[in-house]
Amino acid sequence: MAWITDNRYLSQSEKENNANIIIAYYRAQGLEDRAIAGILGNIDAESTFSPTLTEDGGGGGYGLVQWTPKSDLINACSTLGLSPYTSGDVQIQVILREILGNPASINQWYTTSAFISNYYNFGASSDMIGVTGQQFISNSMNWSPEKMAIMFMAGYERPLANQQTIHWEYRQQRARFWFEYMEGQVIEADYIARIAPFIRVKFYITSEWWEQPRNHRGLDISTGGNDNLYSMCDGTVVLKAWDGDGYGNYMIMKDSTTGMGFLYGHMKEPTQLNVGDTVSKGQFVGIEGTTGHSTGNHLHLEMQDLSNHDWIFHADKSVYSNPAEFMDIPNQEGISAVYYGGISPDPPGPTPTKKSNHWKDFILSKRKKYY
Numbered sequence: 045m046a047w048i049t050d051n052r053y054l055s056q057s058e059k060e061n062n063a064n065i066i067i068a069y070y071r072a073q074g075l076e077d078r079a080i081a082g083i084l085g086n087i088d089a090e091s092t093f094s095p096t097l098t099e100d101g102g103g104g105g106y107g108l109v110q111w112t113p114k115s116d117l118i119n120a121c122s123t124l125g126l127s128p129y130t131s132g133d134v135q136i137q138v139i140l141r142e143i144l145g146n147p148a149s150i151n152q153w154y155t156t157s158a159f160i161s162n163y164y165n166f167g168a169s170s171d172m173i174g175v176t177g178q179q180f181i182s183n184s185m186n187w188s189p190e191k192m193a194i195m196f197m198a199g200y201e202r203p204l205a206n207q208q209t210i211h212w213e214y215r216q217q218r219a220r221f222w223f224e225y226m227e228g229q230v231i232e233a234d235y236i237a238r239i240a241p242f243i244r245v246k247f248y249i250t251s252e253w254w255e256q257p258r259n260h261r262g263l264d265i266s267t268g269g270n271d272n273l274y275s276m277c278d279g280t281v282v283l284k285a286w287d288g289d290g291y292g293n294y295m296i297m298k299d300s301t302t303g304m305g306f307l308y309g310h311m312k313e314p315t316q317l318n319v320g321d322t323v324s325k326g327q328f329v330g331i332e333g334t335t336g337h338s339t340g341n342h343l344h345l346e347m348q349d350l351s352n353h354d355w356i357f358h359a360d361k362s363v364y365s366n367p368a369e370f371m372d373i374p375n376q377e378g379i380s381a382v383y384y385g386g387i388s389p390d391p392p393g394p395t396p397t398k399k400s401n402h403w404k405d406f407i408l409s410k411r412k413k414y415y
């Protein structure tokens with residue numbers, strides 16, 4: 045796909061051409077669909093997706109998000125070693141790096157009270173204060189496309205807070221449009237427990253519960269990459285630890301209703317949460333990894349009923365629960381239960397396809413009665 049790059053407002057079909065490129069790139073970078081929609085709603089309002097658009101009326105804005113002054117974009121490109129700045133491909137990389145403040149010298153993400161409160165008359169709300177760029181791109185807040193559009197507007201775009209020119213409702217409308225355009229879907233809370241710890245990616249069972257000969261106490265689940273991990277329960281974090289010979293970075297969450305405990309092992313880095321923090325179903329808690337005793341990126345998911353005791357490490361199978369009975373395991377479209385014990389860093393089987401449009405079908409068709 046090639047960008048349409050004229051210094052003019054683009055038509056709807058031209059916008060779609062450019063939006064397709066952006067959607068593919070940001071999905072590949074792991075951005076959550078509603079976060080992408082929030083960005084697209086703003087790009088639509090700022091530039092109609094035209095990367096070479098120079099601001100109408102001479103305000104000095106330029107490009108997809110109308111960098112003002114234009115030198116902000118040019119300087120960021122030189123910091124990042126990207127060129128030319130007129131390229132849409134370059135600009136969407138710059139946007140992501142500016143959101144994440146990576147490196148800090150090009151940070152454009154500001155969510156202190158002073159910045160956010162500027163937009164209280166234009167859709168912003170106090171819960172946007174302190175939201176980080178990382179939280180924004182993973183939408184760990186679980187916000188709607190409309191709210192993500194305002195978050196991006198207030199945290200990144202920072203347009204003049206003027207009712208005549210800010211077009212905040214239009215940004216929201218366009219975010220909703222692009223969310224539907226990309227067939228973005230949100231898992232209703234009822235289903236989250238059944239697909240978590242991964243949401244909207246295909247995953248593979250790479251080692252079964254109590255698999256021999258090692259009495260494997262958990263279920264190994266892999267997307268093949270470093271995908272986001274989500275809580276399977278409404279509860280609290282009861283342990284956060286490091287185990288260099290075993291679980292690597294790991295954490296345990298306890299469901300406050302059922303008492304069921306969920307151990308997530310081999311996480312890429314320590315969870316940002318702390319012991320005692322509350323978690324809700326579907327909340328982002330960390331990243332799939334391969335720390336500790338592990339041969340490739342996967343989640344070791346282990347479960348114990350903690351309603352009568354704290355977590356214990358034990359050889360006795362009766363202490364543990366089989367996670368497969370608490371989740372729906374996709375078993376079609378090439379997804380199968382296969383042992384993952386080799387030296388390859390990738391699990392066997394077909395490469396997982398991220399953001400499959402089929403994810404909801406298999407969740408709905410394989411719902412279990414309990415949990």
Ligand SMILES: [Zn+2]
Pocket residue numbers: 251260262263264343344345
């Ligand atoms: Zn394991």
